[in-house]
Amino acid sequence: xxxxxxxxxxxxxxxxxxxxxxxxxxxxxxxxxxxxxxxxxxxxxxxxxxxxxxxxxxxxxxxxxxxxxxxxxxxxxxxxxxxxxxxxxxxxxxxxxxxxxxxxxxxxxxxxxxxxxxxxxxxxxxxxxxxxxxxxxxxxxxxxxxxxxxxxxxxxxxxxxxxxxxxxxxxxxxxxxxxxxxxxxxxxxxxxxxxxxxxxxxxxxxxxxxxxxxxxxxxxxxxxxxxxxxxxxxxxxxxxxxxxxxxxxxxxxxxxxxxxxxxxxxxxx
Numbered sequence: 001x002x003x004x005x006x007x008x009x010x011x012x013x014x015x016x017x018x019x020x021x022x023x024x025x026x027x028x029x030x031x032x033x034x035x036x037x038x039x040x041x042x043x044x045x046x047x048x049x050x051x052x053x054x055x056x057x058x059x060x061x062x063x064x065x066x067x068x069x070x071x072x073x074x075x076x077x078x079x080x081x082x083x084x085x086x087x088x089x090x091x092x093x094x095x096x097x098x099x100x101x102x103x104x105x106x107x108x109x110x111x112x113x114x115x116x117x118x119x120x121x122x123x124x125x126x127x128x129x130x131x132x133x134x135x136x137x138x139x140x141x142x143x144x145x146x147x148x149x150x151x152x153x154x155x156x157x158x159x160x161x162x163x164x165x166x167x168x169x170x171x172x173x174x175x176x177x178x179x180x181x182x183x184x185x186x187x188x189x190x191x192x193x194x195x196x197x198x199x200x201x202x203x204x205x206x207x208x209x210x211x212x213x214x215x216x217x218x219x220x221x222x223x224x225x226x227x228x229x230x231x232x233x234x235x236x237x238x239x240x241x242x243x244x245x246x247x248x249x250x251x252x253x254x255x256x257x258x259x260x261x262x263x264x265x266x267x268x269x
Contacts, residue, residue, distance in 0.1 A: 020063050024229040028058050031092035032257050038088050038108045039269050045108060045116065048254040048267040050089040052193040052226070053160055056250055057081070059232035060158050060189075061093050067155060074149040078142055080127045082135020083162035083191065084117035090125065099124040133168025135159045136188060140174050143183040152185045156239065159188045164196020167205050172217075178245045179218030186245040187236070188219075191226060193254040195265045214247040226250025 031054055039047045057079075060066070066077040081090055091114060094100040100114075100122070107113025114122070117130030129135055139157040146152040165171060178186050190210065198204055207213075211221045220242050224231040232250070239246040255261020261269065 020233055021229040024055070024058050024063050024233075027062050027093070027096055028055055028229075031058065031089065031096065034092035034095060034102075034105055035088045036258070036269070038091070038105050041106055042109045042116075043268060045088050046085040046267050047088070047258070047269050048195070048261050048265065049083060049086040049162065049191075049193070050092075051256045051258060051261070052252040052254045053081075053083065053086045053162075053191045054089040054092070054256070055227045055229060055232060056160055056189050056191060056252075057089050057093055059229060059236060060160075062096060063229065063233050064236050069151070069154060072149065072151075073142075074146045074151045075155070077155050078126050078139070078157045080129065080135045080139055080157070080159045081118050081125075082129055082138075082159050083132065083165055084129035086160075086162075086191075087116065087118050090118065094122075094124040097124060132162070132165045133170040135161060136171055136174035136178070136186075139186050139188070140178050140181070140183060143178070143186045144181060146185060147181075147183065152183070155185060157186050159186070161188060161190050162196070163190055163192040163194065163201050163207060163210070164204070166190070166207055166210075167196070175214065175219070175247075176217050184243055184245055187239045187248065188214075188245070189248045189250055191250055191252050193252045193265075195254045195267075200265065210249055214249070218244060219247040220244040221247050221249060223249045224251070226252035227256055 035050050039045055068076040109116045118125045120128045136159050139159045143157045196204055215221045222235045224235050235248045253262050254265045
């Protein structure tokens with residue numbers, strides 16, 4: 001059985017209407033504990049990246065919520081976790097939504113359990129990802145379909161990306177295409193934790209002025225602390241009314257909340 005009952009879900013929604021940031025703080029704390037539990041079972045999961053992106057995902061899934069107005073794929077919001085190696089954070093939050101159980105988390109990376117990257121066969125996972133750089137292109141296709149169906153004004157396509165992922169050329173092809181086509185319902189959130197697979201992003205490949213790079217392509221850029229729930233919610237609110245696609249540059253800390261990782265920028269425990 002899921003740890004969060006229907007009564008608890010209704011209570012969470014009531015509290016959200018009163019104080020979203022307080023609820024997000026508690027949700028994030030519970031989710032962090034779940035990530036560490038998964039790490040104690042499967043040492044290979046990407047704890048650092050999961051902890052850096054957790055508050056971003058919580059703000060989208062719990063703070064704002066994904067809306068659905070009909071049965072068609074274009075009649076709903078989408079969430080694409082392009083940095084798919086951070087999927088433990090997504091799984092931990094799906095428990096909050098009653099879509100996974102605590103026991104499900106114990107099967108992380110088992111042959112018949114939860115995949116180590118997002119798998120759309122799991123309720124609550126919109127897109128299978130893992131090969132970095134593809135999420136924004138997928139978002140462009142979904143957003144364009146929404147425009148053709150006339151649902152683009154009512155729904156958003158959220159893409160959570162990593163700063164190391166910005167090394168991929170496909171990212172910048174999509175980043176140029178989306179504003180060119182006027183796909184203003186795309187919201188890209190870049191988790192800038194300063195690290196990628198082989199080390200610090202500044203040492204592997206200098207990213208330049210990220211805000212200026214995105215703005216020069218026609219994106220509305222919002223820079224925030226990616227662990228500040230109030231700032232995250234405000235940025236998502238601004239994205240609702242934007243006439244441009246929005247790039248939220250969220251500065252985070254790899255391993256946030258776990259001192260031994262925060263101090264080193266480590267990935268595993």
